[in-house]
Amino acid sequence: MTLQLYTWWRSQASFRVRIAVRLKGLEPEMIFVDLARDEQLSSGYRELNAGMVLPTLRDGEGPPLVQSLAILEYLDEQYPEPPLLPKNPRSRAHVRALAQVLAVDSHPLIVPRVRKYLAEELHVEEAARMNWLKHWLEAGFQTFEHMLSRQTRTGNFCYGEVPTIADICLVAHATSAQMLYGADLQRYPTVAEIFQTCMDLDAFIGAHPHQQPDALATA
Amino acid sequence: MTLQLYTWWRSQASFRVRIAVRLKGLEPEMIFVDLARDEQLSSGYRELNAGMVLPTLRDGEGPPLVQSLAILEYLDEQYPEPPLLPKNPRSRAHVRALAQVLAVDSHPLIVPRVRKYLAEELHVEEAARMNWLKHWLEAGFQTFEHMLSRQTRTGNFCYGEVPTIADICLVAHATSAQMLYGADLQRYPTVAEIFQTCMDLDAFIGAHPHQQPDALATA
Numbered sequence A, B: 001m002t003l004q005l006y007t008w009w010r011s012q013a014s015f016r017v018r019i020a021v022r023l024k025g026l027e028p029e030m031i032f033v034d035l036a037r038d039e040q041l042s043s044g045y046r047e048l049n050a051g052m053v054l055p056t057l058r059d060g061e062g063p064p065l066v067q068s069l070a071i072l073e074y075l076d077e078q079y080p081e082p083p084l085l086p087k088n089p090r091s092r093a094h095v096r097a098l099a100q101v102l103a104v105d106s107h108p109l110i111v112p113r114v115r116k117y118l119a120e121e122l123h124v125e126e127a128a129r130m131n132w133l134k135h136w137l138e139a140g141f142q143t144f145e146h147m148l149s150r151q152t153r154t155g156n157f158c159y160g161e162v163p164t165i166a167d168i169c170l171v172a173h174a175t176s177a178q179m180l181y182g183a184d185l186q187r188y189p190t191v192a193e194i195f196q197t198c199m200d201l202d203a204f205i206g207a208h209p210h211q212q213p214d215a216l217a218t219a
Helices: A012-023 A043-048 A068-078 A089-103 A112-120 A126-149 A165-181 A189-198 A202-207 A213-218 B012-023 B043-048 B068-078 B089-103 B112-120 B126-149 B165-181 B189-198 B202-207 B213-218
Strands: A003-007 A029-032 A056-059 B003-007 B029-032 B056-059
Touching: A003 A012, A012 A068, A012 A165, A012 A202, A029 A213, A043 A056, A056 A068, A068 A089, A068 A165, A068 B089, A089 A126, A089 A165, A089 B068, A112 A126, A126 A165, A126 A189, A165 A189, B003 B012, B012 B068, B012 B165, B012 B202, B029 B213, B043 B056, B056 B068, B068 B089, B068 B165, B089 B126, B089 B165, B112 B126, B126 B165, B126 B189, B165 B189
Parallel strands: A003 A029, B003 B029
Antiparallel strands: A003 A056, B003 B056
């Protein structure tokens, strides 16, 4: 079996998948695609990923897998242990909803291609672009904290006592916010605690942007 | 069992869930939340949906279900027939990825709260806001068409011969593009054919924005 992950150290969606493969005990070959150099626009990469976005996962023969949330579900179905989702449908829906508050309602607004459109097509100044990033990332935190703080299902992790895709998305989101503008997680007490719990685990530590070979190469 | 769906006729995410419940043969009570009047910001609605977005599904007792993609998965797990996803993990990943190309990479950029931010915070003129909408919706079509046209898995529907969550997201996306700027689907031949196939089915017809009681009430 050959497992290959196309990733970039700063990519929030790549970070999610890097965490998941480590939680599953998988060690894919990492192939680096530098979004700062537009390497995702090469025709070779487009053959793998029609949207020209990260990440892409190859798992043996067969078509490449794209879209980070779809890849997380695939990994959980194909490599069931340890599970990244709870068992019953309503709990699964809750965990998926938490993940999507960040990965669907927030992250798509701050990706490089959107920031580029704001700058180049709409001529939005740098300070206003930073306010845009903060606005949507903080909105994600607010909703997430509100959802967590009202739930008896919240434990040391977003759902109970083991990490799920909600924790994966939270850590990736929070790390983007820290890297982009030094976000203060203490404003969101439940978020801050869960983030710390996750960042004590090897899978989260090893997947962190600053631990990636392509980050170290550009440092 | 009481099933209640909070919906607005123009909401693309609500449209997805309206199609899914009809495909499953479910008939939830529809509760209308008018985003044009900011009804989603009421404290009552926020109790149900911390993100103050549509849709929300209530299924009997227990916490409300939020986030349309999570709700689609819930409906498929809780009410398995007819299935909205294929059986094997790689095919499921493909269908989910198709859905996410539209629901994650495109739709979050065109929702009312984002258009409001562009207008009120960034003072983007109406013509440039329309270009923004077109840009991200057309980018979604392009990627989707590219993915469909290269796949032997594509049939009369996005995957094979029955509708899945990919078809649901495609029809909702295409309908938004038609309503917002009269999008020409013929530029995307595979998309156009599948859209027509879906729009011959009662579940898609009955869920269409223009068929909703709250649309008819405002006409």
